[in-house]
Amino acid sequence: MSNPFLPPSGELSLYIHIPFCERKCPYCAFESFIPSRVDATVYLELLEKEFEWWSIRIGKPMFNTCYIGGGTPTILNSQQWSKLIKTIEKYCNFTPSAEITVEANPNSLKAEHLHAWRDWRVNRVSIGVQSFDDAELEQLGRMHNSAQAYEALSAAIVSGFSVNADFIFGLPGQTFHNWSRTLKDAVKTGVDHLSLYQLTLEPGTPWENMPSENLSDGYYPYRWAQWYLPRKGFKQYEVANFSKPECESKHNINYWREGEYLGVGLGASGYLSEWRYKNISTLQEYADAMTSRKSAITSGERLTPEAKAREAFILALRMTDGVYRDQYKNKYGAFYEQMLLDILESFPKHLYEITDRNIKLTTKGMRVANRIWLELI
Template sequence: MSGNANPFEPPAGGLSLYLHVPFCERKCPYCAFESKVPSEGEKDLWLEMVERELHWWEARIGRPSLATCYIGGGTPTVLSGPEWARLAEMLESHFTFDADAEVTVEANPNSLSADHLLFWREWRTTRVSIGVQSFDDAELAQLGRLHTAARACEAISASLASGFSVNADFMFGLPGQTFRNWARTLSQAAASGIAHISLYQLTIEPGTEWGSMPEDELSDGYLPYRWAQWYLPLKGFGQYEIANFAKYGHESRHNINYWKEGDYLGIGPGASGHIKGWRYKNISGLSRYSGSLKKGASAIASGERLKGSRRASEAAVLALRMKQGIEMEAFAQKYGSDEESRIIKLLEAFPEDLYSVSGNRISLTPKGMRVANRI
């Protein structure tokens, strides 16, 4: 486990949990996440190993209370009703939940069922995040998605009717994507009744089916993202982070905890976590992940505790993802005045229209968010 047996302290409160379901119905050609189509018995094996990993953590940090819980993937809706019941029972036995805990589950339109929604409502789920990606059937087919635009609409409507706050993910910068199609997708999303929209530009990742695609085959992402920044606020969706827009009060508390360097456990193959300044990554691959846990060892592949300028830089990068940016006085108190000065000088090297200084706070402008990777 990269040195010390226990290089972290039990969290004092406000803990988040990310639980990774490493299965999907079909691997999308652009997907670089830890996921695969499950073979016979693999879902049972995964559940057994998650239970072992939770026991391992409980022996070290006790049974903490969760402020947020996010069950993602992969595709969590490949789990059956009995498998969901078993998973929820595990979580209830290893954690308590804050009274107002935010509990999010990812879903794909093709595999989301009435049984899923009924179980989640009877358990403690508050949010459903649906991987729509597009409301254009040709784009969905190009992306290798199994659902149609009509099925995505049905999934959104059913989730809303079940009483959940709903997020939908959409992708831009697709090969051949027209501005008209993008505008139509966002217009339909804004009118669908959902409270949160996440936008992601297609990137070509090594090791994926599309890994060898030339970058120049992708459409330009600047214009569709800029248009979204203008259009979505008109429809009541405020941009609170580079990729995220929400109606007031529906921001993702779980993701905000990431960006504020909060504590979170990562459970499952390939999951990442962060406890008291120590971050770690789990073993990838169900076989190797389970092999370690079966031996009584941890699932952790590597970990490090960032210090000094590296930790301050990471904190600044994460904070600048959010509209509120960096509160410099608090930053200086936590990381030192020298680090505060260094970050300010780095930002001042960029054009003034990319960042804004308001009182004691520095943040990216909308234009700055459009070129955030460069910053």
């Protein structure tokens, strides 16, 4: 019998958070910290307890995608990966075509990782390259150089994985020449997916007080990527994501299309039965909760119908296909669609496109998407 707490079988995603990094990058606001010698081993035991807690409530669900992110999942050694895989297999089912992604850092990705993943179910690897310029990598506080990045990408591709590489633009002092060379080199590596992020100064990070004038303008690097990548076979399918045909990230599409997902691990978030939750974010609290068989959830919320309608509209506009109007109206009603359309139509016409079927941002609209979200939220 189906579980009323879950979507129909095979429409659920799983996110597992590995909250460890060898060093904190000065711009990074993700939930991660430098572990002590035993933290990772202890954490994997606790993670198993969290899976057990969920299994009492939702059984052994069928997942269509799984994303193991962080942090740095490649900080785990092969024994620790065996333990993690055993736990996942004990508590999760996967559809035959499930997309299973693991995040990797170039300096810690080893052949033993690739073997373990290939022998299990992993079919996609996402590598945090950020730049192919050694001076930029140093500026970003990364632990790898460009040679290690090329090596990691090539090892993952040769092992048969679909491979994504992440890059950052808008760095202080970044020249157009550096950025275009990085992207050209990225295309040459043979990856089938690229994620491009503009550097932002996040609160709580060492760079939070850097004057924003120090950052280089992100508009032109982004515009150039939108021009260059389609010529090399990469279609932009989301504000920050470009892929070769059929290589889009199903896991991320599930987020943008408001699909439900179970989030497991310290600091993870989840979305089930229209209810969004966030897990505890310190190891001590997580350990206390798990050893006393309590929930790891620290907060949860159910959005009001209006907030949900706004959020769904914005998430869909992130994608180049935009909002599917019939689906949207069936779910949220014509009133909210009209309310948000009125806001969108206050922007210049070349930024969006409205047909009977979709509402979407144009290539130019994607360049100023953040300004549009601010009005729609």
